[in-house]
Amino acid sequence: MKRTQLGATPAQWKTLPGPDDIYRTILPNGICLLVRSNFNSPSVVMSGYLACGSQLDPVEKLGLAHFTSVSLLRGTANRTFQQIFEALESAGASLGFSASVHSTPFGGRALAEDLPLLFTLLAEAVRQPVFPEDQVERLRGQILTSLAIRNQDTSERADLAFDEIVFANHPYGRPEDGHPETIQRITRDDLVAFHQQYYAPRGMVIVVVGAVSPEQVTEQAQQNLGDWQVLAPEPPVLPAILPLGESVRKHIFIPGKTQTDLVIGCLGPRRNAPEYLAASLGNNILGQFGMMGRIGEVVRERAGLAYHASTSLNSWITAGSWDVSAGVNPANLERAIQLIIEELRRFTREPVTLEELQDSQANFVGRLPLSLESNAGVANALLTLERFSLGLDYYREYPGRVQQVTPEAILEVARRYIDPDKLAIISAGPER
Amino acid sequence: MTESITQTRLDNGLTVQLKEIHTAPIISHWVWYRVGSRDEVPGLTGISHWVEHMQFKGTPQFPSSILDRAISREGGIWNAFTYLDWTTYFETLPADKIDLALRLESDRMINSIYDPKEVESERTVIISEREGSENEPLFRLGEAVQQAAFGVHPYHHEIIGDKADLLKITRDDLFNHYRRCYVPANAILAIAGDFDTAVMLKRIEELYGGLPAGSPPSHTIQPEPPLPGEKRLEVNGPGETTYLQIGYRSPAADHPDFFALTVLDSLLTGPTSLNMFGGGGISNKTSRLYRALVERELAISVNGGIQATIDPYLYDMNITIHPRSTPEQVLAGIDEQIRNLQDNLVQTEEIQRAIKQARAMFAYGSENITNQGFWLGFADMFANYDWFASYVDHLSQVTPADIQRISQVYLTPENRVVGVYLPTGAETSEEDEEGEAA
Numbered sequence: 001m002k003r004t005q006l007g008a009t010p011a012q013w014k015t016l017p018g019p020d021d022i023y024r025t026i027l028p029n030g031i032c033l034l035v036r037s038n039f040n041s042p043s044v045v046m047s048g049y050l051a052c053g054s055q056l057d058p059v060e061k062l063g064l065a066h067f068t069s070v071s072l073l074r075g076t077a078n079r080t081f082q083q084i085f086e087a088l089e090s091a092g093a094s095l096g097f098s099a100s101v102h103s104t105p106f107g108g109r110a111l112a113e114d115l116p117l118l119f120t121l122l123a124e125a126v127r128q129p130v131f132p133e134d135q136v137e138r139l140r141g142q143i144l145t146s147l148a149i150r151n152q153d154t155s156e157r158a159d160l161a162f163d164e165i166v167f168a169n170h171p172y173g174r175p176e177d178g179h180p181e182t183i184q185r186i187t188r189d190d191l192v193a194f195h196q197q198y199y200a201p202r203g204m205v206i207v208v209v210g211a212v213s214p215e216q217v218t219e220q221a222q223q224n225l226g227d228w229q230v231l232a233p234e235p236p237v238l239p240a241i242l243p244l245g246e247s248v249r250k251h252i253f254i255p256g257k258t259q260t261d262l263v264i265g266c267l268g269p270r271r272n273a274p275e276y277l278a279a280s281l282g283n284n285i286l287g288q289f290g291m292m293g294r295i296g297e298v299v300r301e302r303a304g305l306a307y308h309a310s311t312s313l314n315s316w317i318t319a320g321s322w323d324v325s326a327g328v329n330p331a332n333l334e335r336a337i338q339l340i341i342e343e344l345r346r347f348t349r350e351p352v353t354l355e356e357l358q359d360s361q362a363n364f365v366g367r368l369p370l371s372l373e374s375n376a377g378v379a380n381a382l383l384t385l386e387r388f389s390l391g392l393d394y395y396r397e398y399p400g401r402v403q404q405v406t407p408e409a410i411l412e413v414a415r416r417y418i419d420p421d422k423l424a425i426i427s428a429g430p431e432r
Numbered sequence: 433m434t435e436s437i438t439q440t441r442l443d444n445g446l447t448v449q450l451k452e453i454h455t456a457p458i459i460s461h462w463v464w465y466r467v468g469s470r471d472e473v474p475g476l477t478g479i480s481h482w483v484e485h486m487q488f489k490g491t492p493q494f495p496s497s498i499l500d501r502a503i504s505r506e507g508g509i510w511n512a513f514t515y516l517d518w519t520t521y522f523e524t525l526p527a528d529k530i531d532l533a534l535r536l537e538s539d540r541m542i543n544s545i546y547d548p549k550e551v552e553s554e555r556t557v558i559i560s561e562r563e564g565s566e567n568e569p570l571f572r573l574g575e576a577v578q579q580a581a582f583g584v585h586p587y588h589h590e591i592i593g594d595k596a597d598l599l600k601i602t603r604d605d606l607f608n609h610y611r612r613c614y615v616p617a618n619a620i621l622a623i624a625g626d627f628d629t630a631v632m633l634k635r636i637e638e639l640y641g642g643l644p645a646g647s648p649p650s651h652t653i654q655p656e657p658p659l660p661g662e663k664r665l666e667v668n669g670p671g672e673t674t675y676l677q678i679g680y681r682s683p684a685a686d687h688p689d690f691f692a693l694t695v696l697d698s699l700l701t702g703p704t705s706l707n708m709f710g711g712g713g714i715s716n717k718t719s720r721l722y723r724a725l726v727e728r729e730l731a732i733s734v735n736g737g738i739q740a741t742i743d744p745y746l747y748d749m750n751i752t753i754h755p756r757s758t759p760e761q762v763l764a765g766i767d768e769q770i771r772n773l774q775d776n777l778v779q780t781e782e783i784q785r786a787i788k789q790a791r792a793m794f795a796y797g798s799e800n801i802t803n804q805g806f807w808l809g810f811a812d813m814f815a816n817y818d819w820f821a822s823y824v825d826h827l828s829q830v831t832p833a834d835i836q837r838i839s840q841v842y843l844t845p846e847n848r849v850v851g852v853y854l855p856t857g858a859e860t861s862e863e864d865e866e867g868e869a870a
Contacts, residue, residue: 092792256670290500304553307561366507
């Protein structure tokens with residue numbers, strides 16, 4: 001067909017994942033499989049999670065779920081650490097595990113012909129890890145060094161303190177990778193026990209996207225994980241989270257650094273809250289759209305105070321946080337704090353303009369095809385659908401839902417969560 | 433990687449490279465300029481990167497606020513990068529919106545304003561960018577190694593520039609650098625994605641064809657003499673973690689030895705990915721140095737890589753030292769592995785494995801049209817498109833004897849700078865402050 005216009009026809013919505021091209025099934029043992037085929041590229045992406053995470057860590061052994069997850073590929077009943085990575089790396093494939101508060105995520109990719117390898121190793125890792133003593137100690141050393149590096153990182157220190165204050169006495173307020181003293185307390189027996197108690201098929205999700213058919217994936221899953229029968233206890237009920245009663249100002253002194261990192265914010269909505277989309281569009285206007293939204297305009301473009309100044313809305317299963325972060329010269333810290341709080345005040349005082357909203361709505365809808373162009377992008381999208389129970393038609397209906405958000409809805413959600421007089425204001429840097 | 437592309441040159445000297453890819457309704461548009469920190473002189477270091485920032489400040493036709501808004505509204509992404517040898521600008525947009533990218537890039541090739549007020553505001557932004565990097569031990573170590581590795585060649589300084597220069601570069605310095613280097617004959621336009629080549633070429637001619645030709649800037653760059661011998665240096669700074677960086681002088685990208693050194697690096701520290709925009713790399717746990725250093729608990733992590741550059745640059749290795757080990761022990765471990773490569777032929781299978789890894793990573797990266805656009809112009813900055821198109825073929829031709837020879841020629845102590853970051857302590861403290869800040 002001869003084209004006359006420059007580019008292709010407008011992005012076709014039928015290419016977005018939907019119920020007719022996402023294959024979803026639950027194996028008899030409770031494992032949920034999601035598959036979307038894409039034969040444009042010879043590769044596959046696998047991602048997913050098990051339903052156990054750092055919320056199960058005893059406080060004195062914080063980091064246990066994470067330590068367990070990164071130990072899984074250090075040796076299984078069938079293979080040593082070097083054999084596992086020999087198989088993966090020789091195939092140009094990858095596989096890795098980590099931990100979050102609610103889950104143990106994993107991810108890998110391979111050429112399509114090597115999908116069986118990914119499934120075999122995934123199954124061995126979650127079902128038969130052996131936690132070799134020497135590997136556990138080596139990992140402990142690596143974790144401790146990463147914590148020592150974290151301890152010196154101005155941005156991470158500010159984030160850690162922020163979470164600790166906003167999510168006081170809640171797993172969301174504690175780092176998944178623990179603290180040096182809690183990592184020192186964890187024994188190999190703890191790892192073995194955590195695995196035995198909490199690793200189970202129920203609640204496990206596996207997403208595969210790429211040059212494979214749903215039948216092939218189901219067969220692989222059945223073959224490797226179909227006969228896994230273990231029951232894990234229900235996760236604990238998490239304590240309630242309350243907004244701050246007044247602003248909290250905290251500074252972390254890290255001598256020898258050049259720049260100060262700043263985080264200012266409060267609680268935000270959980271991911272599947274009805275007001276999430278309004279908050280997300282509002283967040284885009286506040287600190288993301290174009291060159292970091294209103295915050296970027298005020299702090300970077302007009303005042304020239306920072307290379308980086310933006311907002312983020314972090315929404316999880318039971319709650320979320322909403323924050324502004326920036327890296328500034330210590331001499332400009334107080335001025336940056338003032339400018340940011342003024343913007344937050346304006347954001348909760350008057351509705352965003354229709355023009356601002358329309359810009360962000362167009363951005364949300366327009367960026368969908370780009371975020372879904374690769375197998376990894378689609379896999380991530382499918383995982384989000386499952387994790388937050390959004391429904392298989394979510395992306396097809398998304399443009400319509402985005403268009404329904406109004407300036408008033410954004411003002412309402414802003415007022416509901418952001419009180420400019422009740423913020424956590426955290427800085428970390430070289431000034432005393 | 434092997435699909436055909438369209439290459440042409442407009443009358444004003446602009447090189448155009450196009451590749452149709454119809455897997456998704458997306459197009460990625462790139463303009464590359466042959467200017468980077470390599471083209472800078474003392475007193476004006478960092479100017480290329482600063483010009484890149486100023487290029488986002490608008491033209492009479494596209495004031496900055498309009499640009500940003502227009503691209504974001506379409507759900508597009510855009511950004512720019514300044515490197516040793518080049519500066520590049522890209523937009524990835526839904527295919528039916530790509531005209532915006534062509535209009536804005538052809539416009540800002542010649543019409544950017546450089547408002548003095550914007551220059552001043554951007555000065556502090558760039559200093560802030562530099563200060564953010566200075567918080568990182570590895571930036572400080574890398575800067576020191578780079579400085580020690582080059583005496584007369586401009587690869588001596590960091591791309592972001594020296595702080596003293598950032599404080600005194602003027603609006604006119606920036607504007608002159610822009611007008612001198614941003615001419616069609618010094619640029620390449622590369623577009624990949626869902627378009628029809630004939631239609632695209634016509635539009636390119638309309639928008640870019642009328643730009644005045646100009647001539648590419650000429651300057652002589654001092655070649656760097658060999659190092660007089662091994663150099664060692666120390667950087668002191670906060671923390672409790674020791675880092676080691678070794679920079680070996682390496683061949684230019686178009687030198688026949690470059691590909692053999694790429695394979696050698698793959699064996700020593702694991703494969704390096706050319707996927708800048710999604711696709712990722714693969715782990716290096718079976719690489720020789722991981723086994724020799726991390727498995728023996730001399731190091732926490734090891735990585736390495738060789739940069740494709742116009743002039744000879746550095747093959748570097750970065751090692752995080754285990755708290756119970758020392759830089760000397762790690763260096764001895766590395767030298768033992770290098771000696772092994774110098775004394776013994778590697779197995780052909782090891783090379784085959786590196787090839788399979790490279791192929792797999794290209795397969796992953798090719799799913800992102802932005803990667804495809806990046807690859808289309810990248811190699812022209814130091815060689816030509818064929819360098820990229822035959823990348824895996826070149827790797828496949830490397831023999832065990834090549835690896836041995838390369839390790840003997842390049843991986844010698846006389847050819848390297850050894851930098852150590854020695855931590856001075858990790859005391860930090862948390863304070864709750866009285867009252868409110870605002």
